Amino acid sequence: MTVLAFALLLAGGVYLVAMLEAWTTTGRFRPLAPFVRGFALLGRESLVPRQPDRLFFEIAPMLLLVAAVLALAVLPIAPGAIGVDLATGALFVNAALAYVMVALVMAGWGANGAYSMIAGWRFLGQLVAYSMLIVMPITAVGMRAASLVTTVIVTSQTTMWNAVTQPLGFVLFCLAAMAVCFLPPFDLPVAPGELAGGVMGEYTGVRLLVMRLARLLLVLTLAVAITVFYLGGWLGPLLPPWLWTITKTLLVAAAMLGVGRFVPRLRDEHLLAWGWKIGIPLALVNIFWVGITLLVVSP
Amino acid sequence: MMLQLVAVAFFGVAAVAFGIGVFRTRSMVRSALSLLGAMVAIGLMFLAMEAEFLGVLQLMMMASEMTIMAIFMMMYMMDPGGLSQMEMTHQKRTSVGAGIIGGAGALVLSFLTPWGRIVASAPAPGAQLHDLGIELMTRGMLIFETAGFTILVAMIAATLTAIVRQK
Amino acid sequence: MITLWVALAVGAALFAVGLYGALSQTNMVMIMMGVELMLGAAMVNLVAFWRFLHPEVYAGQMFVLIVMTVMALEAAVGFGVATARFRAKGSVEMEEATELRE
Numbered sequence: 169m170t171v172l173a174f175a176l177l178l179a180g181g182v183y184l185v186a187m188l189e190a191w192t193t194t195g196r197f198r199p200l201a202p203f204v205r206g207f208a209l210l211g212r213e214s215l216v217p218r219q220p221d222r223l224f225f226e227i228a229p230m231l232l233l234v235a236a237v238l239a240l241a242v243l244p245i246a247p248g249a250i251g252v253d254l255a256t257g258a259l260f261v262n263a264a265l266a267y268v269m270v271a272l273v274m275a276g277w278g279a280n281g282a283y284s285m286i287a288g289w290r291f292l293g294q295l296v297a298y299s300m301l302i303v304m305p306i307t308a309v310g311m312r313a314a315s316l317v318t319t320v321i322v323t324s325q326t327t328m329w330n331a332v333t334q335p336l337g338f339v340l341f342c343l344a345a346m347a348v349c350f351l352p353p354f355d356l357p358v359a360p361g362e363l364a365g366g367v368m369g370e371y372t373g374v375r376l377l378v379m380r381l382a383r384l385l386l387v388l389t390l391a392v393a394i395t396v397f398y399l400g401g402w403l404g405p406l407l408p409p410w411l412w413t414i415t416k417t418l419l420v421a422a423a424m425l426g427v428g429r430f431v432p433r434l435r436d437e438h439l440l441a442w443g444w445k446i447g448i449p450l451a452l453v454n455i456f457w458v459g460i461t462l463l464v465v466s467p
Numbered sequence: 468m469m470l471q472l473v474a475v476a477f478f479g480v481a482a483v484a485f486g487i488g489v490f491r492t493r494s495m496v497r498s499a500l501s502l503l504g505a506m507v508a509i510g511l512m513f514l515a516m517e518a519e520f521l522g523v524l525q526l527m528m529m530a531s532e533m534t535i536m537a538i539f540m541m542m543y544m545m546d547p548g549g550l551s552q553m554e555m556t557h558q559k560r561t562s563v564g565a566g567i568i569g570g571a572g573a574l575v576l577s578f579l580t581p582w583g584r585i586v587a588s589a590p591a592p593g594a595q596l597h598d599l600g601i602e603l604m605t606r607g608m609l610i611f612e613t614a615g616f617t618i619l620v621a622m623i624a625a626t627l628t629a630i631v632r633q634k
Numbered sequence: 635m636i637t638l639w640v641a642l643a644v645g646a647a648l649f650a651v652g653l654y655g656a657l658s659q660t661n662m663v664m665i666m667m668g669v670e671l672m673l674g675a676a677m678v679n680l681v682a683f684w685r686f687l688h689p690e691v692y693a694g695q696m697f698v699l700i701v702m703t704v705m706a707l708e709a710a711v712g713f714g715v716a717t718a719r720f721r722a723k724g725s726v727e728m729e730e731a732t733e734l735r736e
Contacts, residue, residue, distance in 0.1 A: 221496070221497070224496075224497075254519065254523075255519055255520075255592035255593040255596055256520050256592065256596060259520070259524070259527065260523050263527035263530070266530035267530055269530065269531070269534060270533075273534050273538075274500070277537075289538055289541075292534060295531065295534075296535075316596065471637055475641055475644070476640050479643075479644030479647075480644075483644065483647045483648060486647075486648055486651040489651075489655065490651070490654070490655045490659070498664070502670065505648075505674065506670075506674060509648075509674050509677065509678055512644070512678060512681070513681050516641065516685040518698075520695070521698050521699070521702075524702065525677075525702065528702060528706060535709075535713075536663065536709065539663055539713050540663050543661075543662075543663060543726045544661065544663070545725070555659065555661060556659060556660065557660050558657065558658060562654050562656075562657035562658035563658070565653055566650040566653045567650060569653045570647055570651075570653070573646035573649055573650075574642075577639065577642035577646060578642075582638065582687060583687060585635050585687070586688070589685055589689040590690065599695050599696070602692040602693070602696065603696065610700065618703065618707060621707040621710055622710070624711055624714065625714035628711070628714035628715055629717040
């Protein structure tokens with residue numbers, strides 16, 4: 169896939185996710201709102217806090233953007249339309265998503281403020297809770313496809329989507345994906361009311377624009393990941409493959425953005441307790457279940 | 468071949484530079500994240516040497532591990548920001564001497580040993596992944612199981628050491 | 635051949651830096667960082683040997699997996715010990731750990 173096509177896809181996807189997020193909060197579709205907000209941020213003054221760790225303060229938004237783009241580069245949009253076709257594609261998505269956490273910890277520490285630092289460390293606690301729940305369902309998906317190549321994972325779902333054959337893994341992966349891009353109810357790092365904006369609170373102007381853009385791109389990446397791993401990617405009867413991917417991605421993104429508004433924010437200790445005491449045994453049960461069905465159905 | 472040599476050399480120099488930066492900076496979180504930079508450079512060296520699974524695994528694990536090291540540094544150090552210019556080392560000449568002797572010894576050994584024939588090409592990444600999995604599950608099963616058991620014992624040991632007992 | 639030598643030289647340099655760090659630092663977490671660098675150097679050497687001498691034998695990659703596991707484990711247990719020490723004494727400086735000295 170050419171670089172220009174990839175960039176256009178990213179821009180269009182980010183625009184649509186921004187409109188979906190505005191729709192879940194306000195209930196109305198306003199097509200020009202993302203552009204207006206973006207240009208308004210560009211016009212605002214760029215403040216730097218007193219005595220920041222300048223290296224981390226500057227690098228964090230760009231690292232968040234790079235991590236989201238790298239994860240998206242190994243996910244296929246249509247047969248043949250993939251950024252980089254790695255042999256360990258599914259594992260590379262996890263590796264790229266781990267740098268989201270590095271970026272947020274850098275942003276929290278670099279701003280030299282109590283609220284943002286606490287928000288950064290809280291995201292580390294959230295990572296300890298969700299990291300197993302991101303990797304284990306992907307293991308079960310890879311078991312069914314007998315490969316970690318993302319295009320093979322999509323074509324292995326021609327008979328039946330993974331969301332139907334591995335429902336437990338699907339639910340756990342969706343919850344963990346919402347925790348990765350710190351959407352409500354897992355939005356401790358950027359808790360708007362509680363921590364005065366958290367990690368993003370000390371950023372203004374251009375850097376805030378890059379961070380918000382990176383966060384929207386992260387939501388898009390995870391929606392594409394859920395579509396590719398569990399909802400059959402580009403498979404579907406009538407429409408062209410790329411249209412199927414885009415439709416499924418937008419539906420998943422709308423669900424991810426909308427569901428969290430109805431549930432109160434989860435505290436770190438509850439998230440850790442539920443993640444480790446309930447989530448990991450369920451993920452292991454999911455792997456066990458997938459192994460048994462694979463051995464019984466196709467020996 | 469040339470590209471591989473350039474990539475290995477570049478990432479190697481980056482790893483050594485980040486490694487030296489770990490011990491030269493006074494800010495603790497910068498030290499931990501500089502170690503992350505060294506580990507990322509090592510992971511990119513693995514990718515340059517066509518061990519794709521190991522490279523991706525190294526990149527993934529070291530991100531989490533070094534950030535956890537950063538939070539522990541912040542918890543236990545007296546001066547996490549590094550602004551007070553405290554001296555944090557001891558026995559400097561012994562350690563520099565030991566480092567130089569160790570590094571020089573390894574270097575001399577690696578240049579003087581006859582390594583034999585260099586194999587020109589490695590298997591494709593997909594075939595590597597498949598064969599590594601088969602090897603882990605058949606010939607290496609005992610090692611794999613021992614590693615898993617060791618992980619479990621270490622998890623229990625670390626939790627018991629760090630937990631606060633009710634007296 | 636040259637690439638193998640470059641990779642081994644990088645491994646030797648990383649090992650030297652890690653050894654310097656492990657011996658010269660007074661804080662337990664910094665000593666652990668030195669040990670992590672030494673293990674990273676060992677892994678670089680292992681992958682270089684695997685790739686340039688025996689790419690068809692996967693025992694080399696398995697060894698690297700075991701070393702990676704050991705890195706994570708000794709970090710975990712080390713932090714557990716550091717936590718217990720910090721709770722008992724209030725610091726993890728090795729210069730102050732003189733209880734067993736006569």
